[in-house]
Amino acid sequence: MTVLKDAELDRLTLGFVPLIDCALLVVAREQGFFDAQGLEVTLSRQNAWSTLRDRVAAGLLDGAQMLAPLPLAMSLGLGRAPCDTLAPITLGRHGNAIALSHELAEASGAAYHQDPATSARALADYLSRQTDRRLSLAMVYPHSCQHYQLRHWLGLGGLDPDRDVDLTVLPPPQMVEALEGGRIDGFCVGEPWGSLAESQQAGRIVATGAQLWATPPEKVLGVTRSWAHRYPATLARLIRAIWEASEWLAADPAHRRQARDWLALPPYLDRSVSHLDHLPLNEAPIHQQLCGSDVLRPDVDAAALFAEQMDQQMRANGRRLDRATLEACYSPVHFDAATHQ
Numbered sequence: 361m362t363v364l365k366d367a368e369l370d371r372l373t374l375g376f377v378p379l380i381d382c383a384l385l386v387v388a389r390e391q392g393f394f395d396a397q398g399l400e401v402t403l404s405r406q407n408a409w410s411t412l413r414d415r416v417a418a419g420l421l422d423g424a425q426m427l428a429p430l431p432l433a434m435s436l437g438l439g440r441a442p443c444d445t446l447a448p449i450t451l452g453r454h455g456n457a458i459a460l461s462h463e464l465a466e467a468s469g470a471a472y473h474q475d476p477a478t479s480a481r482a483l484a485d486y487l488s489r490q491t492d493r494r495l496s497l498a499m500v501y502p503h504s505c506q507h508y509q510l511r512h513w514l515g516l517g518g519l520d521p522d523r524d525v526d527l528t529v530l531p532p533p534q535m536v537e538a539l540e541g542g543r544i545d546g547f548c549v550g551e552p553w554g555s556l557a558e559s560q561q562a563g564r565i566v567a568t569g570a571q572l573w574a575t576p577p578e579k580v581l582g583v584t585r586s587w588a589h590r591y592p593a594t595l596a597r598l599i600r601a602i603w604e605a606s607e608w609l610a611a612d613p614a615h616r617r618q619a620r621d622w623l624a625l626p627p628y629l630d631r632s633v634s635h636l637d638h639l640p641l642n643e644a645p646i647h648q649q650l651c652g653s654d655v656l657r658p659d660v661d662a663a664a665l666f667a668e669q670m671d672q673q674m675r676a677n678g679r680r681l682d683r684a685t686l687e688a689c690y691s692p693v694h695f696d697a698a699t700h701q
Contacts, residue, residue: 457554
């Protein structure tokens with residue numbers, strides 16, 4: 361059994377965005393795993409990734425659920441001043457859905473298929489016949505798997521995401537309303553927003569991130585490097601509590617139903633999960649993964665796919681992504697020490 365040192369802090373505030381892959385933070389708080397580690401944790405809901413990013417960098421949050429590429433983007437100074445940031449534990453893999461408005465899906469014939477290129481080609485064929493139709497597609501943040509996966513999917517159909525469509529940034533909780541209101545034609549976002557769009561007949565899922573990318577993490581716990589260095593024992597206890605929440609979640613289907621009920625509380629996801637009977641884990645087509653050391657342990661090689669996308673963007677501006685920064689962001693050293701891997 362791992363023996364952890366006394367925490368330097370006993371009260372923490374962690375940020376999250378209302379998505380299913382904040383579940384481990386919610387479970388750790390509601391089931392008492394944070395308490396068992398001597399940590400009193402407040403979970404602070406943030407509706408936009410840019411706001412969450414800035415609050416972590418400014419020290420207003422001790423850490424947060426983050427898009428997996430975000431710690432690397434922060435460390436490199438992409439989108440804001442550089443702030444060395446680490447991802448000491450993964451909070452989930454997969455979970456993203458690409459959805460088109462119900463009207464567009466019907467008109468184009470785009471539908472979910474085992475091969476995601478099928479729906480992309482259907483959309484491209486439809487657009488080739490439209491002389492006055494330019495799509496607006498939303499993603500959650502420029503440096504996100506959702507952005508890169510949306511571009512990948514469009515490319516499978518022969519569409520140029522910079523020329524053939526307009527890409528816009530929207531916070532996840534605004535996606536379904538924007539789709540219903542006709543302000544966007546589709547989106548790529550994490551659950552539960554894709555399945556909610558389908559349940560409300562506002563949209564149709566036509567591809568998923570799990571189809572497009574096999575291994576990369578989707579969400580991570582992000583903390584600044586300075587915070588990790590100042591509070592190493594606190595970080596170890598934080599990792600341990602999240603890991604234990606994952607083990608608990610995997611142990612019994614009843615636990616997944618309980619986790620869904622916690623997520624449905626107003627401070628967390630509220631009515632956006634009302635269409636779910638339970639917390640769907642590794643179920644088709646989304647294949648959300650939240651459990652197991654193989655899922656939670658940071659993996660530099662698994663992060664390389666989105667890092668490659670970021671490197672391509674940086675090269676266009678005369679910069680290069682260095683391997684040392686990538687390895688520092690996604691090193692498993694803190695996870696291994698806390699869980700005694």
